[in-house]
Amino acid sequence: MTKIERKEFIKGLLFISPWLIGFLVFTVYPIFASLYMSFTEYSVVGASKWIGLANYKKLITDFLSLKAISNTLYYAAGLVPVGLIVGLVLAILLVQPLKEILFYRTTIYFPSIVPAFAFATIGVWFFNPYIGFMNNLLKIFGIQGPFWLSEQWVKRTIILMAQWGAGGTALIYMAAIRDIPRELYESAELDGASAWQRFWHITVPMISPATLYYLVIATLGALQIFDLPNIMTGGGPANSSLSFVMYLYQNAFRYGYMGYAASMAWILFVISFILTMLIFGTTRYWVFYYGARR
Helix, strand or coil: CCHHHHHHHHHHHHHHHHHHHHHHHHHHHHHHHHHHHCCEECCCCCCCEECCCHHHHHHHHCHHHHHHHHHHHHHHHHHHHHHHHHHHHHHHHHCCCCCCHHHHHHHHHHHHHCCHHHHHHHHHHHCCCCCCHHHHHHHHCCCCCCCCCCCCCHHHHHHHHHHHHCHHHHHHHHHHHHCCCHHHHHHHHHCCCCHHHHHHHHHHHHCHHHHHHHHHHHHHHHHCCCHHHHHHCCCCCCCCCCCHHHHHHHHHHHCCCHHHHHHHHHHHHHHHHHHHHHHHHCHHHHCCCCCCCC
C-alpha cells in the first residue's frame, strides 16, 4: 500500500468511524456479552456467577420453556403459509387493470403501518365472543362463533389477526408479478394454456425469488412473535398463547434472570439459523431466475 493509498484508507475509516463505533458497541459487543452471559447466573443488580451449561439444561426441563417453544413453532407453521397465500391473493387482485386500483392498493397497504398496539386492541374487540364483529357476522349465516381467545382457539385467532398486516407481503408480490415479461403469458395463451396453467407454470416460478425472501423474513418474524399475544392475551389463557420471545422477555425484565434469558436468545438464534439454512438448502429445486443459466 502506497503512502497516498494509506492516507485515503485512514480518511475512509475516519468518515465511517461513527457507524463503526456504533456497530462495535451496540451490535458486536452485545452479541458476545450475551453469549458469555448465557453461561452465567446473572441479574442486573448482582455479580455474575459462572455456571456452565446449567441454563441450557434448565431449558430442556422447564415446562414453560417447552410450552413456549411449542407455541412458537405452531405460530410459525400457521403464520408463514397463511401469510403467503393471503399476500399472493391480494397481489393478484392488485395488479388488475382497474381505474380505481391505486385506491385499493393504498387501502390494502394502510393497515401494515398501523402500530401493533392499535390493531391488537382492535383485535380483542373484533374477536369478542359476545359483541365482536366476527361472531356477529357468523350469526347472520346461522353459525355460532367460538370463543376466539379461549385456550383451544387463541393461537389460530392470533394467526388470523396477523393477516391485518398482509399488505406488505402483497406489495412485494405485486412488484414481482408486474416484473414478469408479458410475452411469456402471450406465448402460453397462444399455445392454449388455461389461466390456472399460466399461473402455476409462469407466475409461481417467476415470483419464486420473492417467495424465498418472504419465507426467510416471515419465518424469522414468526419465531420472534411478541406484540399480538402479549397485548391481546398476555400469554394466556393457561400459557396457551405464550411465545418463546414473551417468555424470554419475562425472564429477563420481570424476573431478572438475565443469564437464563440470554441462553434462551441463543437457542432461538440456533433454531432460526437451522430453519433459514433449510430454506436456502432447497432453493435449487424451486427458485428460478429469468434468463439465468443453471
